Amino acid sequence: MKKWNKKGGDKVMTLYWFAILFLVAGAIVYMTALYYGKPYDIREIEANFLTNKVADCLSEGGRLVDNWRDIKTENFLQKCGLTFNVEDTEGWKAQEQYYVEVNFRKFDGSSVEKESIIIGNKNLKDFCDKEGVNLPVCSEREFYVLGPRNIGGEDKLKLDTDANTQYIIKIKSIVRKTEKNVQ
Amino acid sequence: MFNKKAQVGETITWFVATIIIIVILAIAIFIVSSRIFENDKVLKVEKIDSDLLVTKSLLGYLLTDKNYDGFKEIELSEGVIDFDNAFFDSVFNLYKKEYSSNQVLFRINSEYEKWEGYSKSAGLPNKILLNRGGLPSNMRATKFFYESINLKNIGDKKKNTIIELMLN
Numbered sequence: 040m041k042k043w044n045k046k047g048g049d050k051v052m053t054l055y056w057f058a059i060l061f062l063v064a065g066a067i068v069y070m071t072a073l074y075y076g077k078p079y080d081i082r083e084i085e086a087n088f089l090t091n092k093v094a095d096c097l098s099e100g101g102r103l104v105d106n107w108r109d110i111k112t113e114n115f116l117q118k119c120g121l122t123f124n125v126e127d128t129e130g131w132k133a134q135e136q137y138y139v140e141v142n143f144r145k146f147d148g149s150s151v152e153k154e155s156i157i158i159g160n161k162n163l164k165d166f167c168d169k170e171g172v173n174l175p176v177c178s179e180r181e182f183y184v185l186g187p188r189n190i191g192g193e194d195k196l197k198l199d200t201d202a203n204t205q206y207i208i209k210i211k212s213i214v215r216k217t218e219k220n221v222q
Numbered sequence: 223m224f225n226k227k228a229q230v231g232e233t234i235t236w237f238v239a240t241i242i243i244i245v246i247l248a249i250a251i252f253i254v255s256s257r258i259f260e261n262d263k264v265l266k267v268e269k270i271d272s273d274l275l276v277t278k279s280l281l282g283y284l285l286t287d288k289n290y291d292g293f294k295e296i297e298l299s300e301g302v303i304d305f306d307n308a309f310f311d312s313v314f315n316l317y318k319k320e321y322s323s324n325q326v327l328f329r330i331n332s333e334y335e336k337w338e339g340y341s342k343s344a345g346l347p348n349k350i351l352l353n354r355g356g357l358p359s360n361m362r363a364t365k366f367f368y369e370s371i372n373l374k375n376i377g378d379k380k381k382n383t384i385i386e387l388m389l390n
Contacts, residue, residue: 055236059243066247070254080264091274101281146312172260181316183279185286205286207316 080220086178089212092121093139097208098184103201105187112156115139123159129218135160138175138213146183146205163213175215181207276317283313 096119097107104110110118125131138159143151167177186201286309 055240059240063243063247066251070251073251073254074259077263084265094275094278098278098282101278101283101285180275182275182282183313183316184282203286205282 077222078220080176082176082214082216082220083178085216086176086212086214089121089137089139089214090178090180090210093119093141093210093212094182094208096120097141098182102185103187103206107187108153110156111154112158115141115156115158125216131216131218134215136215138163138211140164140211142209142211144207144209146207151206159213160215163215164211167211167213172221173217175213175217177211177213179209179211181209183207276314279313279316283309 097103097110106118116122123135123137125136138161139156140158141156143153143155145151163175163177166174167179184206186204186206188202
């Protein structure tokens, strides 16, 4: 009788240990999945890349590019080699995921006879002054630059009349893509 | 009787142990699922290595001739740069939110060198301190970034000129 009881107790303990083992292993798997299952939010980096790309498109060597006045909203993406195409997922095609706004002003604060470049989903702008994880990420940065140096042609030292004009260019880049960066 | 008591005691022990294990796991799951680790998942832009817009502003600044009467490009190779403190401040005021820049150290060199190396090279100035007139002894590079730029578009002479900008 005593022997039988011992065997029964061992069986119960074995079952118990297996139950605990599965419980602990399951919890560890669940926690790992919970942590690593969340996507990395790279939108800030993407917005920064976009800003850099726009800045590179408009200026070179501390000066505006020669054809900067020809870069307009209509031809901006083409001239700067950008595309706002996104994957056809989460309804992204229906709602643009990017917004870029470029404003030009003179260093002394006066305005420039050049229209701002505005392209992308304008609705995203409204979220920039709000805080929250599930909102689009905004990047707004400025840089100082001089007018273009050359007026073209063979005489590279001949200067544009704009050559010593000082500009501040403000670039606002917004990236939405919330579904794939935040959960 | 004695045997039974022992069994009850053992059962209670395991029961309590199970509860403790479950509670520990529940706490761990709660911590992981909470937003404590949220920032780990947000990749930030590190401006430590380079900042393109600051670099562009610096280049623009260096090219600016404040006594403009016809074009005169600053001769970087001679190290003659007229630093206008107020003007410099106003240009880099654009980044005051991003960098706590009360010191800006600027170095021009003819080839890649590590920041620590201040040796003269090819007759170029080894270091020039902008804006505050003298390298303070207590200067600490707590926050710095640099960008290497090939300035060949300015002139062939300065093909490998490197600018390093350091904000402290």
